[in-house]
Amino acid sequence: MVTVGTWRDDAASMGSVLHALDDLRCRDHRGAVRTSFLTLLVVGDAAIEVDDVFDTVHGLGEHQPSRVVALRLLPGDEHRLAARVGVHLLPRGNQCLGIDDVALELSGEVTAHLDSVVEPLTLPDLPVVVWCRKDHPDPDDPLLQTADHLIVDSALAGGRAGLGHLQRLRRRVQVSDFAWLRLLPLRRQLAMVARRPGVRPVLDHVSAATVGGTALERSLLAGWLADRLPGVAIDEDDRSGGPSIVLATGEVEVTVTQADATVTASVVQGDRPAWESTIGALPATTEALLASALLQLRPDPVFDGALATAARRSDGG
């Protein structure tokens, strides 16, 4: 990646930030015309390492958002708006992709009006994705008015107890949850098992299911199974271990377990193991999860159903 130029000001205004962006883009003729498709807003508190955020996003290579705005919210009432802007070009074949980084440190009253800060920075007519690195935002957060899509990680924000809150957020905006995306290899391996000769009919006659993993993982998996297989009794196994699913009919048990970078599937008929397979799963790095979330900006009714059911179960409903 080629950096066209950088700019910083510890006492900036939004006007100066926008001027800097225009000015830096004009320094290289290759940035004059470009294809843009997404703005990513990253929100975190004082603990957020802005350079880590940019490293993660740049790790997506040529599949990264056109503009990344990282907001670091500092405590205190004193007004502060410090800004850092970088304009980069990523060579791709005969062309270059233009990438803008904007890092803003804010404190004081302005933190209650983040929408007014980010609105001028979003690329026109294109989706805006808000990635909350730690806490779930409040459903009434004005920043969500700017957002077309919200990315969160329930494992860092409330766990199982936060699912009700996430469900309320979901009513405002489309949501991707890293905690849900981490379970994708498990679900995919179950689908692969189903394509083995003889296994598919078993899944039409599931009478009981057991899920394992952390409380959050169990909650999401149970919510998913309850939503997808209504009427099937679902138990939770709270012994330690990675996420797992056991589907049972009278005669046959299909088990899928995920541990570190492997997913193991087995089919047991009566008391005899009929088949077992272990596959490698790509490590669920932040880059991989972010890429996965950005690729799924369309509505995900399966997650919506799983979340709604999990939230209901968590609330005892």
Place this chain on the structure above:
Amino acid sequence: MDASAGVLGRPADDALAHPLFEGLGVDRAASPAAVVIFGASGDLTSRKLMPALQALASRGQLSPGTAIVGVGRTDLGDEGFRRQMRQAVEAAGGRRPGGKVDEQAWAQLEEGFRYVAGGYDDLATYKRLGEVLEDLDRDHGTAGNRLHYLSTPPGVFSAVVHQLGAAGLHHPARGGQFCRVVIEKPFGRDLDSARRLDHELHEVLEEDQIYRIDHYLGKETVQNVLALRFANTIFEPVWSRQYVDSVQITVAESEGVGHRAGFYEQAGALRDIVQNHLLQVLALTVMEPPASMSPTGIRNEKVKALDAVDVLEPHEVLSDTVRAQYGGGWLGGEDVPGYLEEDGVAPDSRTETYLAMRLRVDNWRWAGVPFYLRTGKRLPKRVTEVALEFSRVPHLPFAPTQAVQLGPNALVLRIQPDEGITLRFGAKVPGQAFDVRTVSMDFSYGAAFLEEAPEAYERLLLDALLGDPTLFIRTDEVEQAWRIAQPLLETWAEKPVLPVPYEAGTWGPVEADRLLEADGRRWRQP
């Protein structure tokens, strides 16, 4: 039924039709099948087919019950074939970031490799193949489905299909399953031989079993021509004689004939590129909007488009086409040899390596708009594009000096290698004066999406496994394309026209420039 399939997508196999498997991102996944590759030890299998199958497995789009059966004259054995395919996958980088082979996908395929050695016209070969397929159905779960891929020289297409028929391998092993045959171009050498081949294929197969592949149609950006035209309001209204002055379609290659001299000497640019790739791109450019994106809907409109192309009379072949052959020259900083100096080329060869032509499309939309087509080897760069040049505004309110730098508007669809769209229009030059100059705005297709585009063969192999023929060429399309090419072949045979020379590294002979200059136009420089 038909409208549910097609390029808009097709549901996954029945095994995935279950509530637990919705939303997994494997919305196009094939049923278990034996993929039988004839010509398995050949270049196409290693360079394209095997990497494509590995990529499909990597994306979860192949069933675990998929087997790959090689058939060839060379006796590789199962293990030798597996080893060769592994090398092919490694050479292709395994379709993974960092160029590492996706071992999980490879493990899925590895158990299903089989190899059958034998002659293509020897029934015993097919009897052995039948036994292997039965074993795979029983032990590997291929479920009676077969996809025969003919990656062989075209001269044996008919023999392979007839022997498949004689051995009873031309239909599914069980009712409700499928048996399809994929055939690589060229589909005949001329209109007569194409019809003959078609007749021979239909003696054994139904038309809906035959998948004629032109890998150009598998390219994302070729399919994007349909999206651009029929998903947007702003382009289609100007996509006609009312606004379009002329259309140029260019398929340029910078490479020479390379190691394909044996084939190319018999084919030339007309058979190699024009009759298939170029006319397919033309059909997509001029076709009317289909009622639906179904296979029948799209292919019917393509046939109608080709049917509207005016066939050249013999005297027009001489006046409206330019046939040329490259000589030596400098290209990309290298001193490259002329065609006649290439290995395997006859010293007195008359094979054309360049062809330019002016065609008319006689229908309501395009009457009077000239279509300039050109293709060539050893041109300055590899590029495929469709350029619509628009008529000038009826009246320019500027002084002549103010618009001296203003060219006509143009919309260029770049198909390869730098896929995208360029719009050329006039803009005021900054300053006190009111000068108008042409500027261009580029849209980069690859940069606009996070998603990776599949390789053409990935797309087409999966479509064939799913039974989606939209991007394959129907028998009447082949015939229409030969109808357009045939007068050139006949005229060249009757009145031998020596190809005019052009220097490697240039955009073709001066005669091609004159073809457009006579109409007051000039070729674009892509």
